[in-house]
Amino acid sequence: MRNFFILGCLLVCFCVGSGKAQSLPRYLVYFKDKANTPFTIQNPEAYLSARAIARRQRHGVAITPADFPVNPTYIQAIGQTGAKVLYTTRWLNGALVEASDAQLTAIRNLPFFKGIERNLPLAPATTAGIARLGAVNEKFGTQETVDHGRMRDQLAMLGVPELNDNGFQGQGIIIAVLDAGFSRANELVYLKPLFDSKRILDTYDFISRNTNVYDDHFHGLNCLSTIAANQPGVMVGAAPEASFVLYRTENEYSETPYEEATWILAAERADSLGADIISCSLGYNLFDDPAYDYTRAQMDGKTALVTRGARHVARTGMLLVNSAGNEGNNAWRYITAPADADSILAVGAVFSNRTYAPFSSVGPTADGRIKPDVAAQGAGTVIGNDLGTGGVSTGNGTSFSAPLIAGLAADLWQAHPNLTAQQLREVLVKSGHQAANPDSLLGYGVPVVQRAQEIILQDYSPLATEPTPLTTAVLYPNPAQDAVYIRFGSQVPSSTEVQIISNSGIALTRRIPVTRMDVGISVAAFTPGLYFVKISTPQSVRVLKFIKR
Incomplete structure (x- = not known):
């Protein structure tokens, strides 16, 4: 975890390797508005998945113009200048483009052009990437191969086995993992159940702008393993039955502002697909070109481009879990972006006895807020590697403590689906072992499941209100093979109906009247994947989700 650049803007011009033609500079161009857009708040299905819409409804998050894609006529106009549009960002209302000087001048003259926050020079034909590989230990943490290892101790510190033993293993929760690559994840035995x-x-x-995330760095694999590994007797992660989206946003051979922009693009894609949690073990403060380095004063929760993206994540009803950084022993010492953002969980690292690991970045933020928020084991963490058919290693870094918290969050959310993302965040913070005396090393400390459950029952229990057919409905089994069942804990009105919806928002069954306390629906003919059950009464709607094996 390490750097990134300054607020929004002309993003890098990066080229990798020598002896190849240099690409044109890359810029993040911002637009003035989303005027005359074909997208509307009334028809969110045109740009958000059914799951993303359901998540907003469940958390009381309004759909706003910030959710609209960039106006397609703006993109067409940029293309007519000869510039190449690589990606668009709806949250920042802009486009990442490759453009010559003449093309950039033409873009500046477009009536909807707002600005480029900072001009960046062309990157050199060869980057400092190879020379700075020594810094990978600081950014990603270190790895040491061992013969054997189990994940139980690091999970027991959080109380995860208790949740897992009670059937809460992340079922129905989607976790987006943003990283530098997931080397051979699709070939390894401890992840085979995930792919099967x-x-x-x-x-x-x-x-690289393709769908293959399995041919690059192993760091994302290490992080994913702490959540998703499922090889009983060898290693089982915190939420082995969760579902995942995997995005490579980091180039391990260089450190440029471009990676902050790709982080935001990946977060937007995760949002549109309806992800619940983003787990990220990346951070930005220093770059190959020192001209773009952040200062300590800019770790204020609002300045870094990636931090501004993190704030958008929180506004959509997702929970962002991000490593605090591995700068504790370095001159920088402090957390890195986007760990400085509010409304997210920045995760520090402890040893197996819950004492502070000295490499873990410290707080507070530049504006005085407590960071990190929570902590988990990041020293001697058991992780999976990409050697052979996949084996056990240990690693040091907040890179590995963050996904442990993400997995814990998935299990708790499955157990208590009535919680919003921010309520879940607050529960995890309040349940920290040093919540009564937070500090700048571990924040509120290591969350403890037993305490979290007490807080939920005390502060967020749905039993405090009159039960309704919607609040008492439970879907099982999940994942499902041949059929799903919806059980209602209270009498349902005769007008209640259920219907199965695809992840793309298409109705797959007719509306089925609810005439008894248990309703079964065959899903045997459905292809494997994510589906939704929509429960409707004249007064309200609830959407439940399930995975078809």
Whole structure:
């Protein structure tokens, strides 16, 4: 975890390798508005998945113009200048483009052009990437191969086995993992159940611009393993039955502002697909070109481009879990972006005895807020590697403590689906082992499941209100093979109906009247993947989700 650049803007011009033609500079161009857009708040199905819409409804998050894609006529106009549009960003209302000086001048003259926050020079034909590989230990953490290892101790510190033993293993929760690559994840035995049950719902490499995320760095694999590994007797992760989307946003051979932009693009894609949690073990403060380095004062929760993207994540009803950084022993010492954002969980690292690991970045933020928020084991963490058919290693870094918290969050959310993302965040913070005396090393400390459950029952229990057919409805089994059942804990009105919806928003069954306390629907003919059950009464609607194996 390490750097990134300054607020929004002309993003890098990066080229990798020598002896090849240099690409044109890359710029993040901002637009004035989304005027005359073909998209509307009334028809969100045109740009958000059914799951993304359901998540907003469940959390009381309004759909706003910030959710609209960039106006397509703006993109067409940029293309007419000869510039190449690589990606668009709806949250920042802009486009990442490759453009010559003449093309950039033409873009500046377009009536909807707002600005480019900062001009960046062309990157050199060869980057400092190879020379700075020594810094990878600081950014990604270190890895040491061992003969054997189990994940139980690091999970027991959080109380995860208790949740898992009670059947809460992340079922129905989608976790987006943003990283530098997931080397051979699709070939390894400890992740085989994940692929066999088709719970990898989406992949994309925003650096190489293709869908293969399995041919690059192993860091994302290490992080994914702490959540998704499922090889009983060897290693089982925190939420082995969750579903995942995997995005490569980081180029391990260089450190440029371009990676902050790809982070935001990946977060937007995760949002549109309806992800619940983003787990990220990346961070930005220093770059190959020192001209773009952040200062300590800019770790204020609002300045870094990637931090501004993180704030958008929180506004959509997703929970962002991000590593605090591995700068504790370095001159920088402090957290890195986007860990400085509010409304997210920045995760520090401890040893197995819950004492502070000295490499873990410290707080507070530049504006005085407590960071990190929570902590988990990041020293001697058991992780999976990409050697052979996949083996056990240990690693040091907040890179590995963050996904442990993400997995815990998935299990708790499955157990308590009535919680919003921000309520879940608050529960995890309040349940920290040093919540009564937070500090700048571990924040509120290591969350403890037993305490979290007490807080939920005390502060967020739905039993405090009159039960309704919607609040008492439970879907099972999940994942499902041949059929799903919806059980109602209270009498349902005769007008209640259920219907199965695809992930793309298409109705797959007729509306089925509810005439008894248990309703069964055959899904045997459905292809494996994510589906929704929409329960409707004249007064309200609830959407439940399930995975078809």
